[in-house]
Amino acid sequence: MKLIDEKGRLFGKLNIIDLLVILLILAVLGRFVMKVDFKQANDGKGVEVETQTVEYDFVVLNVRDVTVAAVQEGDAVKDSKTNVSMGTVTKVESVPHVDEFITPEGEVMLVESKIYYDMTVTLETPAIANENTILVNKKELRVGAQITLQAANFSISGNVWRIEVK
Numbered sequence: 001m002k003l004i005d006e007k008g009r010l011f012g013k014l015n016i017i018d019l020l021v022i023l024l025i026l027a028v029l030g031r032f033v034m035k036v037d038f039k040q041a042n043d044g045k046g047v048e049v050e051t052q053t054v055e056y057d058f059v060v061l062n063v064r065d066v067t068v069a070a071v072q073e074g075d076a077v078k079d080s081k082t083n084v085s086m087g088t089v090t091k092v093e094s095v096p097h098v099d100e101f102i103t104p105e106g107e108v109m110l111v112e113s114k115i116y117y118d119m120t121v122t123l124e125t126p127a128i129a130n131e132n133t134i135l136v137n138k139k140e141l142r143v144g145a146q147i148t149l150q151a152a153n154f155s156i157s158g159n160v161w162r163i164e165v166k
Contacts, residue, residue: 053166054127054134055090056141058149060119060158061097068094068117070154077123080148080155084137087125094119120161121149129165 060067075089097116101109128135135141141160148157 051126052129055124055164055166056160057162058121058123058158059161060156062116063119068119071121075151077149077151079139080150082139084139086136086149087123089121090124091122
């Protein structure tokens with residue numbers, strides 16, 4: 001007896017396409033059953049996780065004084081792409097932006113800008129933190145990540161500079 005006969009049937013009884021359809025249906029049903037069993041095992045609550053307070057610094061380079069003045073302690077900020085809360089501003093620091101210029105003699109000269117500033121905005125938020133990742137409202141927070149934060153009167157783009165789990 002051949003494995004597949006001339007009509008494409010497995011062992012002369014079952015068509016291969018029919019077998020694939022049956023396996024697909026069983027896989028979908030199995031996934032549904034596993035999902036239901038997992039929820040019932042946790043009383044429908046899913047896995048409980050503990051939130052911790054996270055403080056992080058957000059650095060914004062080369063902004064005007066108007067932007068610096070707009071960011072205030074106590075402002076609640078959101079991620080501009082996902083519109084999820086990213087915390088509350090706890091501290092705002094700014095220093096004049098420093099530009100590098102090369103003189104005709106080939107020396108590097110540092111010059112403080114009179115109109116542009118570099119800002120460090122410290123934020124605090126509840127987050128889920130473990131050894132692999134920090135999640136703020138389902139958004140990953142990592143040092144070096146570039147994000148845009150917004151509030152009612154400002155929108156700033158910068159990088160996460162420091163993260164501390166308290």
